[in-house]
Amino acid sequence: MRRIPSRRSRQRRTARGIGLAVMALVLAGCSGEQTMLDPKGPFSQDPDTLFKYVLIVAAVVFVFVQGLIIFTSWRFRRKDGDNDIPEQVHGNTALEIVWTVIPLAILVAIAIPTVRQVIALAEEPDGAMVVEVIGHRWWWEYRYPDSGVITANELVIPVGTPIRLEMRAEESGAPDRGVLHSFWVPALAGKQDVIPGRVSTLNMQADEPGRYLGQCAEYCGLSHANMRNRAVALEPDDFEAWVAAQQQPSEVAAAFAGLSAADLEAEVVPDGIDQEVGRGYYLFQSANCVACHGQINAEPVASADDFVASQGPNLTHLLSRREFAGAIFDLYEREDPDDPNADFTDQVDVEQLTAWVTNAPSQKAMTPEDGVGMPSFEPGTDNTGGLAGGLPPEDIDAVIAYLLTME
Amino acid sequence: MADTATEATTDVAVTHDDHHPSAREYVQIAGALFGLTAMEFSTYFIEFGPLHIPLLLVLMGIKFMLVAGFFMHLKFDTRVFRQLMITGLVGAMTLYLAATLALHEFPAGAGLG
């Protein structure tokens, strides 16, 4: 991860920003956390190389044409009192052929590598790991068919392995609903739209570990701006460990799974489980959280057969993620609260999580009344799409306590 | 709508031919159209194998040309009208065919990398 730029370099950049006319020349030195100019894998590297090569050609053409315009304007300006009529030139065939053929030659030179690359990139890379990507309004879901893991917002991938994303759009669990989105992590690959009713694919690969920023890039309605995503590239060993952890069930949910139907009816809390957490468990069922988020895994998962259809993000390993709600809120506090790109501490931002669970539409623009997004559970607000009357604060706290067990 | 009076003279050769077909010829064309429609209709009952669709399209094309050429006087009128019609027709067919092909090319395996 890159650090915040120093004060000095920031000033230098300010000065650069003013020299806009020569913008093309300053490309090389600009930074941003979501930049497309700093590729970190082969599928972003090749297009980038081609683009920068074209940019140089464009810069030459730019300087030539603008120079010609300025020179011509200056050289042939009419001086005061000069009322002569210049020679009435109507054209020059040789010149016109020149400025038809030269651009044509330049374009052919650009076209050849472009065509080659288009064809090369369309092929499925060897030994690719498949991940299913599902665009919802307004968050991303990822499913790993090889291991049965489901996660959200943060796409976790191993370094050095080509990833084949098979992408689609869903809404309310229906594969043919939903709207267009576009999955984009600029450091790793270009973007590709997800289209309801179709499966589109995208190749990506990270060559070094890191947390790469991305964002939905196809307008998808109200909260399009709040649909961000991250790609987390881990060393292969770390990735194996991550998968193994994700396959495990929630300990609390597993404990409740051992209860008899009668005990569940009586809302018994198993031994070793905090009473507040237990209350949260039952509220999670009764307040209908499960209707959207699906059941918390009580059994280990191993393959695509274990996928649970759900309308909202699967929460079994919520705390393994660093951000939530379309990656617009930090689940963990940052070392520097003022820097949105600072490293994370291991302190959960309970306040933010509570605010979200209490009244999500007040935190992020959503329309639960139309079945899109999470409803408000705050009493006295519009609870359409959720639980009539909402949940009192102490119940919310219990649900939070339960959520905080989902490591 | 009559134009405002200009003193324009003709700078494009007038090819307008006032000799339209006679009523008799129109009826003959209509007879041909009748026959063609009857043939089209018959394809509903007779199977022509792999030639079935091409045959229908050819019949359609002939009918099209008869109506456009004789009833709309394209055969006798100035070239501009023919050009307008052909531009519209060919343009529409090319563009929509290209769009259809593009639509069908995509379904799978087309990632950008």
Next chain:
Amino acid sequence: MSAAVEETSMGIDNRKLGMWVFLGSEFMFFGAFITAYLLYLNTTAGGPTGEIFDIVYTSISSFVLLMSSLTMVLAHNAHVHGDMRRMRLWILATALQGLVFVGGQAYEFTKFVNEGLVPTGSPFASAFFVLTGFHGIHVTVGIILLLGLWSYTHTGKVKSDQPLKTEIIGLYWHFVDIIWVIIFVVVYLIPWG
């Protein structure tokens, strides 16, 4: 009329040229609907397919529309010869055939809806109704034009030496007919399934 024609740059009446320009663009219009229909041939969402079409019935109404082109051109022919009585007769005959066609289409639509092919049912149904429906609207506009033309021959607004007016309306009418020639084959006759 002729005086004005000879003054134009191309020696054509503005109105006739304008009509042709407009018809050129109409190909793009119907082309898009036909493309959508062909794209959605098989997306019937479990509803009725093209099997529902009654070819015999549609063939008859198609034939009526085709023959209306004959009466239209005969009306123009009569007008050219200054025979306003015949011209009126043929115009009425054309309008009548148009009405038969539109009436037939209305009946066909009703029948289809009763059999479960509704515009909101599937992309196939939407495309079918919108394509043929817009054609029907074009025919209806044509009928209004014809009836207008017919009534103006009585008021003196259309004179016996102005066959161009009949010709221009005729162009529109024949164009609508031509589109149906295509629709009849592409939508009804070709067994796409």
Next chain:
Amino acid sequence: MATTTAPPQTRSRSLLSRPTALDGLKGYLATTDHKKIGIMYFWSVLVFFFFGGVASWVIRAQLAAAENTLVNEEVYNQAFTLHGLTMVFLVVMPLGAAFFNYLIPLQIGARDVAFPRLNAFSFWTFLFGGLFLYSSLFFQAVPNGGWFGYAPLSTQIPGDNMAFYAVGLQIVGIASLSAAVNFITTILNMRAPGMEFMRMPVFVWMSLVTNFLLLFALPIIAVALFMLNGDVVFGTQFFQPATGGDPILWQHLFWLFGHPEVYIMILPAMGIVSEVMPTFSRKPLFGYTAMVFAGVAIGFIGFGVWAHHMFTSAVGPIGRVAFGLTTMFIAVPTGIKIFNWVFTMWGGKVRFTTAMLFSVGFVSMFTIGGLSGVTHAIVPHDAQQTDTYWIVAHFHYVLFGGALFGLVSGIYYYFPKVTGKLLNETLGKWHFWTWLIGFNLTFGPMHMSGLLGQPRRTAVLPGELGPDVLLYNQLSTAGVAVLTVSALIFLFNFITSLRSGEASGDDPWDARTLEWMTPSPTPYVNFYEIPTVTARDEFWERKYAETEDGVVRPVPMGASQDHGEPVPVGDTATVEGTGNASAVPDDIAVTEDVALAKVTSDDHGGNPDAADDDHHIHMPDPSYWPLIMCAGFIPLGYGLTFAAPTLIVLGALWLMIGMFGWILEPLAEGDDDYDPDAVHA
């Protein structure tokens, strides 16, 4: 603005009493005069431009800070949708139409367009369509699905927002289509004697290409909008994946129209620049033939690149290659044009009036837009660029730096033609430089914020994009402030010059083409006598001749025998300080009285039916019917938006009655004629 003369005698024989006023409000409401219609287009554009500007302020104010909460997502989404719709459909396109209206008849030597009442119909339909779209404000249903209205989102947004979009654009589209039929017919069929195709001014050529693009592109969007209207309001299934509908069909139809639309916006500006540059360089346009064919080529190729808007949505590898190549090669004709403009100046005596500055600015800025455009054709990298601010920067360099600069150049250039007064040059230069700086400050940094990963259409600037991106956004916002000041300078200049501008004389720029042969402001009849054209730059050829030793000199007064009868001498308007008045030979400047006297004595009207008591120049009479008929679109529009059959029937009947009233009314009193084309408009 334009003064008018000689109201025709009227004898009412229609349902309504025929309007006779040529001036005042009534004169405008009932006008069929292409010049007045052009002026009304212009004023409508100014009003819509203001609203489009307000929308852009909402966008820029929101993005001036990271994670800003100044406006909420809903308002922002409405703002960028409305901004796009307004600028494309209610500003740049109709501003082009304003110039088409005013200039095409003048430049080809005609007295009006082919169908004057259809022309009025086009304007009123456009205006009502724009007002209809904006009426969504009162229903709190401003379109919020983007100007591109991608299905299925546009069909799923709750409320009537996207119904207003579908119906509003449909109405505006009808206006443009009827105008296209009109202008094509006019250009093909109403040229003055001797005005062969290859003698037409380049603006007329570009107008012809533009209107053909409109003619063939608008039906496509009409179909798409009917389908969308059906899906949004009436429950049809065209774009509904749930029943097998294909959202990509919408994209193809939209961009089949949408890409030619780009050229529809830019070509009129290219035409204007091709008029301005030769005039102020005192040289003919360099490579006229190449310019014309490049324009036609752009028109053709412009229809073959649409899928480059969809590289990341659903285009397979073959499509990517094919559309990538066409996208690249459309740069060739564009490049030809740019070099031809520069070489028009080369070797000339370039006078930098404000109009010329804007034209040079056009060439310069458009070049930048063209270069960034080529990068989109690198398909693999387009997957990075698309839907980022890199694209926003690109198309603003094309449509603002290109189209708008060219059109503003036209405003400065033709203001004297329309009003007989000059726009203040000092203020004009202030306007130009602030405009240029503000423009580059606004859209230049967007290249950078785009490359640094800022996506389009996001209501919130994510904080995590970093301080550089924020800085570039703040620069953009500052740029809009500069542009606002610049626009105010222009408005002040425009209004004060309109009221008390310096008199321009008939030919303040020493221009080259026919329109400047008429007095300024243009009289009601345009040409007292229709000129016979013998050369490409007809007016210039009449003013100047080349001597045997190759020196070009003004033709002495009354010596232009080669070009028809010398016109009687009137009083020559001489303007101090504009430089060229002395070059205007006296025989060109004609006073109205002399000309009218001449016309009366010698009937050039050519229409045998023309009323004898008139002065034999036969002009279309004003009519209320276009206005009355167009009003029918309002109930029809709301009916289609709110699914109200009563309103739909009412609107359809209204249109039909309007049509019949129109038909019953003769084009001009004494001219018993009838107008079928209006029927299909």
